[in-house]
Amino acid sequence: MSRIRIIFERLRAQGGKALIPFITAGDPSPALTVPLMHTLVDAGADIIELGVPFSDPMADGPTIQRASERALANGIGLRQVFGQVAHFREKNRDTPIVLMGYANPIESMGMDAFVDAAAKSGVDGVLVVDYPPEESEKFTATMKAGAIDPIFLLAPTSTPERIARVAAQASGYVYYVSLKGVTGATALDIGAVAARIPEIRAATGVPVGVGFGIRDAATAGEVSKTADAVVVGSRIIEEIELSAPDEVLSRVRALVAGLREGIDAVAGKAR
Amino acid sequence: MNIPYNLPDASGHFGPYGGVFVAETLITALDELKRAYAEARRDPAFQAELEYELEHYVGRPSPVYHARRWSDALGGAQIYLKREDLNHTGAHKINNCVGQAMLARRMGKPRIIAETGAGQHGVAAATVAARYGMECVVYMGSEDIRRQAANVYRMKLLGASVVSVESGSRTLKDALNEAMRDWVTNVSNTFYIIGTVAGPHPYPMMVRDFQSVIGRESILQMPKHCGRQPDAVIACVGGGSNAMGIFYPYIPFPDVRLIGVEAAGDGIETGRHAASLTAGRPGVLHGNRTYLLQNEDGQILETHSISAGLDYPGVGPEHAWLKDSGRAEYVCIDDAEALDAFHKLCRLEGIIPALESSHALAYAARLAPTLSRNKVLLVNLSGRGDKDMHTVAEKSGISF
Numbered sequence: 001m002s003r004i005r006i007i008f009e010r011l012r013a014q015g016g017k018a019l020i021p022f023i024t025a026g027d028p029s030p031a032l033t034v035p036l037m038h039t040l041v042d043a044g045a046d047i048i049e050l051g052v053p054f055s056d057p058m059a060d061g062p063t064i065q066r067a068s069e070r071a072l073a074n075g076i077g078l079r080q081v082f083g084q085v086a087h088f089r090e091k092n093r094d095t096p097i098v099l100m101g102y103a104n105p106i107e108s109m110g111m112d113a114f115v116d117a118a119a120k121s122g123v124d125g126v127l128v129v130d131y132p133p134e135e136s137e138k139f140t141a142t143m144k145a146g147a148i149d150p151i152f153l154l155a156p157t158s159t160p161e162r163i164a165r166v167a168a169q170a171s172g173y174v175y176y177v178s179l180k181g182v183t184g185a186t187a188l189d190i191g192a193v194a195a196r197i198p199e200i201r202a203a204t205g206v207p208v209g210v211g212f213g214i215r216d217a218a219t220a221g222e223v224s225k226t227a228d229a230v231v232v233g234s235r236i237i238e239e240i241e242l243s244a245p246d247e248v249l250s251r252v253r254a255l256v257a258g259l260r261e262g263i264d265a266v267a268g269k270a271r
Numbered sequence: 272m273n274i275p276y277n278l279p280d281a282s283g284h285f286g287p288y289g290g291v292f293v294a295e296t297l298i299t300a301l302d303e304l305k306r307a308y309a310e311a312r313r314d315p316a317f318q319a320e321l322e323y324e325l326e327h328y329v330g331r332p333s334p335v336y337h338a339r340r341w342s343d344a345l346g347g348a349q350i351y352l353k354r355e356d357l358n359h360t361g362a363h364k365i366n367n368c369v370g371q372a373m374l375a376r377r378m379g380k381p382r383i384i385a386e387t388g389a390g391q392h393g394v395a396a397a398t399v400a401a402r403y404g405m406e407c408v409v410y411m412g413s414e415d416i417r418r419q420a421a422n423v424y425r426m427k428l429l430g431a432s433v434v435s436v437e438s439g440s441r442t443l444k445d446a447l448n449e450a451m452r453d454w455v456t457n458v459s460n461t462f463y464i465i466g467t468v469a470g471p472h473p474y475p476m477m478v479r480d481f482q483s484v485i486g487r488e489s490i491l492q493m494p495k496h497c498g499r500q501p502d503a504v505i506a507c508v509g510g511g512s513n514a515m516g517i518f519y520p521y522i523p524f525p526d527v528r529l530i531g532v533e534a535a536g537d538g539i540e541t542g543r544h545a546a547s548l549t550a551g552r553p554g555v556l557h558g559n560r561t562y563l564l565q566n567e568d569g570q571i572l573e574t575h576s577i578s579a580g581l582d583y584p585g586v587g588p589e590h591a592w593l594k595d596s597g598r599a600e601y602v603c604i605d606d607a608e609a610l611d612a613f614h615k616l617c618r619l620e621g622i623i624p625a626l627e628s629s630h631a632l633a634y635a636a637r638l639a640p641t642l643s644r645n646k647v648l649l650v651n652l653s654g655r656g657d658k659d660m661h662t663v664a665e666k667s668g669i670s671f
Contacts, residue, residue: 108569
């Protein structure tokens with residue numbers, strides 16, 4: 001059974017919901033990435049989304065764009081990201097890692113080499129923002145053969161036909177983009193999100209994570225009432241930006257622990 | 272003798288190129304656009320209005336002009352110029368903007384957005400927005416804003432807001448990223464007018480179709496000048512819309528060479544250029560698979576060309592297909608050669624060409640002397656050079 005599936009089955013049994021923080025590999029510095037990943041887990045992360053930096057992050061708002069630019073300036077590419085995942089796996093065998101990024105670095109490395117390296121380093125899922133299902137059937141099949149879950153996006157604009165199309169290829173979980181916009185936007189409508197989740201969960205048969213625009217513990221808690229997982233990215237990157245180098249880990253730990261509490265408070269359980 | 276050609280396929284692919292590589296949020300909008308465009312394409316009323324607008328607002332057909340003095344000076348093939356520089360707003364970009372703005376109106380979208388490099392597409396988009404009473408926001412890299420101050424002012428005069436893009440290399444590719452971000456946020460009331468034959472399907476096909484009026488007119492005009500079609504059609508290629516516009520109708524004519532001219536900037540060997548087909552390799556950017564200038568990690572490289580309109584690290588996917596299939600040839604011309612052709616055309620023909628078009632002219636100047644006098648070259652003079660006064664003067668050590 002995949003690590004992602006184990007997590008969601010355990011949470012379902014416990015009545016809990018998953019917290020999925022996002023950081024960009026190599027931001028703020030390559031040396032901090034693995035310590036940050038361990039800190040996220042200590043603070044209550046169930047799954048980590050690790051951003052692969054790209055020069056042209058079309059779906060990201062200014063915050064994650066800046067993280068991507070810093071990581072690229074630090075010389076981080078896919079090969080280094082795999083090294084960081086392998087390093088993280090030396091101490092952690094349980095927490096799933098989902099790489100999130102754009103198609104071109106993968107195309108450049110080659111699909112087979114990418115999946116091979118991902119599997120060997122201990123990656124569990126891959127979300128490619130600009131690979132919709134119709135352009136990635138072969139990639140999806142290659143990933144599944146390598147026991148890696150292809151994670152797909154769904155959006156407020158997705159029609160029932162689109163949801164069915166994603167359902168046919170998705171495994172692990174699906175990522176519901178909670179608003180029309182880029183990452184880090186602020187116009188999240190919890191009611192509108194909640195209205196869509198049951199339909200998506202029923203159609204896809206996999207857990208539904210919700211992200212884009214979740215900035216505090218209260219919102220995380222509200223979203224977790226209907227979603228199976230809550231994804232928080234830009235808010236964490238902002239915390240990293242606001243921190244002096246020696247306080248990055250402690251401040252991120254406090255922020256993520258707060259999000260964890262927000263989610264667990266709704267579930268009515270102490271972790 | 273005509274060879275059938277029916278690309279892209281239903282899902283927007285030209286062989287392995289093209290496609291729809293975008294985030295899920297945009298898929299429904301692209302499906303809606305695809306349907307709306309397919310209907311408009313079949314609607315005689317839409318086509319009749321488009322024709323009317325092109326004739327009376329744009330000033331079409333644009334003439335074909337025999338550059339006799341320049342041809343004589345070169346001493347070989349006869350060079351003809353397709354005068355897109357004489358269009359309203361001074362470049363071919365308006366052909367596409369009229370079509371897409373009419374489509375936006377038909378789809379009930381009151382707000383249009385556009386990206387621009389040299390500013391020609393931004394000006395054309397601002398122009399049609401004024402013409403049809405729409406709100407217009409143009410994204411432009413801050414580096415390009417600096418290089419093209421006059422066009423920025425033109426856009427503002429026309430009522431558009433110009434948003435300076437500070438991310439990445441602060442040029443056309445970053446403006447495109449930012450326009451995509453706007454579109455994904457305002458998708459319900461906004462129509463994105465992409466200015467070139469790139470982006471996700473149906474844009475490469477749709478922009479090509481709107482621009483192909485250039486080639487269709489040429490096919491009617493050339494026999495009147497020289498009794499036949501040209502031996503070669505030459506056009507500059509950044510994203511590649513003026514080239515697709517003149518190439519596409521000529522694809523079924525096997526005796527007509529199609530030559531696309533990329534920007535070699537300071538020279539291919541310096542790495543400071545914008546020649547994606549010559550020096551790039553396939554990848555995915557801005558919604559389609561095509562040739563890209565990228566490093567070994569798949570990060571997109573910064574490009575350089577004296578002409579802002581060619582300063583783009585990708586190229587339309589149909590050009591990638593035409594290159595691989597061998598139907599078109601792609602060559603490149605550096606900044607210095609383009610400038611030389613620019614000055615020659617000014618002095619010998621009394622025409623000030625855009626620096627983009629000067630790349631196509633420069634290749635014609637290289638090719639013509641190798642051919643006999645009865646050979647015919649048709650160059651797409653895609654825009655006029657008024658916008659480039661500042662850049663050219665700077666190169667000559669003159670500041671205004």
